[in-house]
Amino acid sequence: MKRHITCLSRIVMQNHHAKTIPNTRFLSTQEATERRNHLFTLEKKRQQENVGRIEKIEVNYKGVPKDFTLVMNKDISTPYDCAKHMSEWHVESSALALLDGNVYWDMHRPLTENCTLQLQNFTVAEPQQVNKAFWKTCSLVLGACASIAFKENVTVKLHSFPGPDIRSGSFIYDIDLPTLPDWTPTHQELYTITAEFVKFARQGHLIERLEVGEELALEMFKENEHKSKQIPNIARTNGKVTLYRVGKHVDISKGPLISHTAQIGRVSITSIHRLTGSSDSDIKQLYRFQGVALPAGVILDHFAFSILTERAKKLNLARSPINKFVERQDSNKENVAARA
Amino acid sequence: MNQADVTKLVSKLRIPVHPERRKLRNPKGPEGRIDKLRKTVTGLIKYERIELNYNRADEARQYAERLISEAIQHGDCHKPTMDIADYWLLEKELVHKLFKVLVPRYENLNSCYTNLLKAPRPQNTRNIEKVVLELKGNPYPPLRNKQSNNKLLIQNVLLDAAKYEYRQSKYAEIADKIGKGETTVDNNQKEKVTEKPSQS
Numbered sequence: 355m356k357r358h359i360t361c362l363s364r365i366v367m368q369n370h371h372a373k374t375i376p377n378t379r380f381l382s383t384q385e386a387t388e389r390r391n392h393l394f395t396l397e398k399k400r401q402q403e404n405v406g407r408i409e410k411i412e413v414n415y416k417g418v419p420k421d422f423t424l425v426m427n428k429d430i431s432t433p434y435d436c437a438k439h440m441s442e443w444h445v446e447s448s449a450l451a452l453l454d455g456n457v458y459w460d461m462h463r464p465l466t467e468n469c470t471l472q473l474q475n476f477t478v479a480e481p482q483q484v485n486k487a488f489w490k491t492c493s494l495v496l497g498a499c500a501s502i503a504f505k506e507n508v509t510v511k512l513h514s515f516p517g518p519d520i521r522s523g524s525f526i527y528d529i530d531l532p533t534l535p536d537w538t539p540t541h542q543e544l545y546t547i548t549a550e551f552v553k554f555a556r557q558g559h560l561i562e563r564l565e566v567g568e569e570l571a572l573e574m575f576k577e578n579e580h581k582s583k584q585i586p587n588i589a590r591t592n593g594k595v596t597l598y599r600v601g602k603h604v605d606i607s608k609g610p611l612i613s614h615t616a617q618i619g620r621v622s623i624t625s626i627h628r629l630t631g632s633s634d635s636d637i638k639q640l641y642r643f644q645g646v647a648l649p650a651g652v653i654l655d656h657f658a659f660s661i662l663t664e665r666a667k668k669l670n671l672a673r674s675p676i677n678k679f680v681e682r683q684d685s686n687k688e689n690v691a692a693r694a
Numbered sequence: 695m696n697q698a699d700v701t702k703l704v705s706k707l708r709i710p711v712h713p714e715r716r717k718l719r720n721p722k723g724p725e726g727r728i729d730k731l732r733k734t735v736t737g738l739i740k741y742e743r744i745e746l747n748y749n750r751a752d753e754a755r756q757y758a759e760r761l762i763s764e765a766i767q768h769g770d771c772h773k774p775t776m777d778i779a780d781y782w783l784l785e786k787e788l789v790h791k792l793f794k795v796l797v798p799r800y801e802n803l804n805s806c807y808t809n810l811l812k813a814p815r816p817q818n819t820r821n822i823e824k825v826v827l828e829l830k831g832n833p834y835p836p837l838r839n840k841q842s843n844n845k846l847l848i849q850n851v852l853l854d855a856a857k858y859e860y861r862q863s864k865y866a867e868i869a870d871k872i873g874k875g876e877t878t879v880d881n882n883q884k885e886k887v888t889e890k891p892s893q894s
Contacts (some may be wrong), residue, residue, distance in 0.1 A: 520852065658849075
């Protein structure tokens with residue numbers, strides 16, 4: 355009799371499920387992150403095993419404390435490994451590597467040939483590229499935090515972030531939250547996301563880089579329809595997609611990015627604006643997460659930082675991925691308003 | 695009136711001098727104190743950058759400054775100066791360094807010849823304050839990172855952009871006011887014009 359009841363309940367359950375859940379299985383945000391992380395690990399291992407016979411390359415280091423030559427492994431050693439031969443200071447402060455004086459290279463990207471190496475931190479004489487890498491990294495980490503910060507029942511679909519524009523005053527991530535159609539974040543919620551960001555950054559995750567084929571990238575971002583639409587576009591030139599992994603979070607970015615997240619110092623997520631799509635675009639609305647951050651070790655007075663945060667609260671007018679024209683009209687209107 | 699002006703007899707130090715006497719206690723008494731300072735001055739001239747306790751560094755700095763300024767003023771053919779150099783520099787090859795390297799380096803300098811910088815120390819410890827004493831123009835990488843004027847640093851870029859935006863908004867406000875002012879003036883004139891016929 356007992357067995358009957360269980361059978362009955364199972365049948366009922368199955369029927370019930372059949373009605374509510376369609377055939378394809380949905381992954382929660384966390385499960386998707388785990389899956390992507392796993393695939394990234396496997397692919398990285400495969401690529402490392404593919405190197406085969408280890409060849410040596412000569413890396414001429416230029417800079418403090420003195421110039422010298424290192425003999426490193428081709429396609430295995432990274433500038434980060436070179437920095438490990440020097441000092442802890444080099445390992446912690448270097449954000450980007452400069453190869454042969456003109457190519458900016460990620461700290462965790464294997465070197466492929468003989469080259470001269472310079473390490474760049476945030477206080478070099480010409481830090482434009484380092485700043486750009488920093489701004490991109492902040493956007494990427496913002497995406498990672500947003501996917502951590504929400505509860506299980508809120509679906510977070512990352513869309514993209516535009517190229518770094520530091521003069522605009524804020525870094526951006528455009529995120530689709532389909533279960534929250536009408537959300538205006540409170541001060542407390544912004545504060546929580548900021549705390550999440552700080553917590554994540556303090557863990558000091560290395561920012562790993564991997565180039566994968568289009569197919570694998572599509573497989574990784576299967577449940578995110580925005581990313582899987584972007585991937586063929588990105589892979590059009592050489593069939594490769596550049597992925598970055600921060601902690602467990604994997605995201606697409608052209609790079610280069612900085613070395614590790616502990617290099618992000620003071621940070622504030624200042625505002626979340628709603629972007630509405632034009633009638634012909636298939637995405638109706640996105641949330642634009644905005645924030646401002648400074649590298650670790652930069653000491654800025656609280657008043658000066660409050661100026662930056664106040665400015666970062668305004669909607670960043672960087673190109674919207676879903677609606678190109680409304681934004682421009684808005685800015686025109688503002689200009690007209692400013693003129694009048 | 696007959697008294698000589700002291701500042702003209704003795705070359706003036708270009709560094710702030712501590713008003714209170716420093717004890718720098720030593721079992722040998724004042725002689726031991728001078729010996730310590732001689733060692734420090736010799737070390738400074740030899741290595742050009744040394745790290746030590748604040749009191750000793752500040753005291754030795756005054757003697758080093760004085761030694762260099764005397765050397766610059768009188769040159770190496772002046773017997774008393776040579777004697778002073780011989781007394782303060784324990785290693786005699788440094789006398790050559792003083793006259794042949796440091797004097798040409800500092801001849802045209804208008805400020806002091808040494809830097810005294812606070813050295814970092816661990817937080818919440820009761821260690822004595824450490825400082826770095828260095829000769830100016832030494833070959834080591836600079837201790838101070840004078841980057842605050844670099845416009846390309848990220849914080850300066852951000853602040854600069856914020857300043858620019860603030861100014862633009864202010865200009866817009868002013869333009870707005872002027873525009874309104876003109877229109878009000880125009881209205882007043884019109885009113886006057888309309889008033890005049892009524893008066894006449």
